[in-house]
Amino acid sequence: MKSHRYARRVLELKMPSEDSAEIISFGSGEAYPEGLPDMGDLAQKAASHYRRETMQYSAWLGLDDMREWIVEYVAHEGVKVDTDQVLVVNGAKQAIDLACRVFLEPGDVVAVTAPTYKSAVRIFRSHEANYLEVPLDEHGMDVPALAALLADRERRGQPMPKLVYDIPEFHNPTGITMSAQRRRELVALAERHQFMVMEDDPYRRIRFEGEAVPPIQAFDTGGHVIGIGTFAKLVAPGLRLGWVTAAPDVIEKLAVVKADGGSCPLTQRLIVEYVKAGRLSPHIQEVTGIYRGQRDVMLGAIRRYLPETTCRVPHGGYYIWLQLPERISGDDLAQAAIRRGVRVLPASDFYVTSGPANFVRLAFSYSSPSAITEGIRRLGDAFREIA
C-alpha cells in the first residue's frame, strides 16, 4: 500500500460542505444557493421521456448531442474542434486527474503559477509530481519568466515539464486574467519544449466588466493544449459534468484511462435539454449579476472593516485575493477568523512549496450580501485581534 501518497487529513475528505448555520463561509467556491437553477421539469423529461437513453449504459466519450453542443459552445469562444476532440467528464477535477494519468510518471515536472488552485495541487500530489513554480503578475502567468526557467533547465540538462497548468481567466486564487500576448507566448513555448498546457477555464462566463480574452487553446495550432470546461459554474456544481477539448489522439488516451464506463447520461441529457430550451444565457446573466453584487458588497465591507488590507478588484470569477500587511500571516488570520465564525482560506493552501504568507482568499460566491457584510466585519475583528 502506497502510504506516502496519503498524507491527508480525514477532515479534508468531509469537505467541502459549508452549511454550518453559525459559520459564514468565504471558503470553497460554492454556488450561491438562491441562484441554483430549478431544473425539475427537465429532470423529469430526461428521466422519463429519454428513459431508454438516460437509464441505459451510454457512449464512453459522452452523448453525441452533448459533444456537438460543446463544439458549438467553444467555437463561440474561438476554439475550433470537431466532436472527436471532445470528451465529457465528471467535472474539471476528473479532467485534471485523467491528464495526469496520461502525461505524468511519478517524479515528472508540472509547472504551476505560485499561487495556484489547491484542488489541482492535491491531484498533482497524488501523482507524485515535482513542481516548477512560475510567478504571476497583472498579466497572468509570467511566461517570459517561465521561458527563462526552462532555458536554464535546458542548459543544466534538467527535464522539461510535461504539463503546464493554469487558470488563465479569473485565475484562482488571484482573479487575474492572462493577456492575449502571454497566451501566444505560452503556446509558442509549449511548441518549442513539447509540453502540454492544461487550460482550466471554469470562470470565463462569470465576467463583471471588460472584454474576455480568447482561451489559450484558441491560439494553439499544434495540439499542445488540453482545454478543460465545466458546467459547475455555468449551470450547477451538483451536476458533476465538464469536458475536455484536445487533439483526437489525446482524447483517445484520456478516454482509455477514464475507466468509469462513461459519464452519466441522465445529467448529460438534463444539460442538453437546458441549453436547448435557451435557459443557459439567462441563467449566466442572472448569476453574473448576483456575483457582481456580492463582489461589490464584499469590496465595500473590506474598505470599511479592513482598511489595512489591499486587493485587486476581480473583473469576474468567485474570489478576492486579499493582501494583508506583511507581518500578518494568512494562517493566523484564518484561525482567528474561524473562532469568530467566518471561514477564509490562507495563502498557504495555494502554494505547492511556499510563498508570501500575507494573503487570504475570500470567495464571495456562496454567502448572501448581508452575510458577506457580517462576515467581513468579523474578519476585521479577527484581524485586529492578531495585528
Add this chain to the structure above:
Amino acid sequence: MKSHRYARRVLELKMPSEDSAEIISFGSGEAYPEGLPDMGDLAQKAASHYRRETMQYSAWLGLDDMREWIVEYVAHEGVKVDTDQVLVVNGAKQAIDLACRVFLEPGDVVAVTAPTYKSAVRIFRSHEANYLEVPLDEHGMDVPALAALLADRERRGQPMPKLVYDIPEFHNPTGITMSAQRRRELVALAERHQFMVMEDDPYRRIRFEGEAVPPIQAFDTGGHVIGIGTFAKLVAPGLRLGWVTAAPDVIEKLAVVKADGGSCPLTQRLIVEYVKAGRLSPHIQEVTGIYRGQRDVMLGAIRRYLPETTCRVPHGGYYIWLQLPERISGDDLAQAAIRRGVRVLPASDFYVTSGPANFVRLAFSYSSPSAITEGIRRLGDAFREIA
C-alpha cells in the same frame, strides 16, 4: 506519453452502444429497455425540492442518506459496516480503478479467475498489472488451487498478489456462484498472505432459483475485502452509481485518489428517494422475472438451434457461457455471427492470457424474447457455416 498503456482499438471507445436496428445483441450486459424504471417524478423532486443539495457541491464520500441506506442494505446480505466504511462511487468500474490506484504499482500481481470480467481486465492492464490466473469449477474460483499456486510462489520467493479479483455470485462470464466454503477459504488465504480480495457483486439480486450465499465480505473479520456494489443492475445502468464497503482506512485511501469532487448528488438523491418510496424491491422482482423469462427462452432456443453445444443453466445474472465443440473457436463463431446480424462475445475477450477458445458469452439481458429466439437461430446458422 505512456503509449504502451494504450494498445486499444478506437472502436472499443465507441462501445457499448448496441442499438443498431439490424444487429441482435447478446454482447454487453445492458438492461432490457422495457424494464428500465420510469423515475421521472422522483427526478423532478430531486432536482427541484432538493435543489440546494442536488445542484451544489456535495460530500466527497457520498450523501449521508445514501451511505446510511447502503449500510442497511449490505447488512441485510450479512455484511456489517458503519457509514465510515462506505464510499459512493461512479459505478463498479470506478471502484475497481480506485482500488488499483491504491493497491497496485506497475508490475504488481492481480489474481483473477480464467475466464474473468473483460472490463476489469482492461482496468488492470491500464495499471500495468501482472496476472495470476486461477481455474474455476462448479464451486467458483478454485481456492485450493490458488492456495497451491501461492505456496509455490512463496517457495520460489516470488511476490504474492496484491489483489484477488472475483465476481463470486453469478460469475461473469460463466454464471457460477462460489460456495460458502470457498469464500471462507479465500478470506483465510487473504489473511495468511496479506492480500486484498476485490469482491465485485453486481448480479446478487438477479437470482432466478436457489439460495444466495453471503458475500465474501460477510466471512471477513480482518478487513481484507473490498466489497463493490452497483445500482447498474439494481436500478439502472445510466445512473452511474455504485459503492465500496471496506475498512475505514481503505475507504479513506480510495477517497483520496477519487479526485472527482464527489459523486453526483442529483443521481444519489434520486436513488435515495426511489428506495425510500419502496420501489426497489418491486423493481428487482419485476426485472428478475423478465430476465428469468429471457434466460428460459434463450435456453430453449439453444436446445433447438444449437444442439451441438452445452451450457450450465445460470441461476441468476445476465449471461450464458456457451460451450462449443472443441474444434470450434469462439472467435470464428463471433465473426460468423456478426455477419448474420447477431453479436456474441468470444471466450478470448475474457482471458488475461489465453484459455479454451471453444466458448462464447451470450447476454440474455438486453434483447426481447422474440429477438432472442431469432438471434439464436442466426447463431445456429453461423455455427453450421463454420462447423
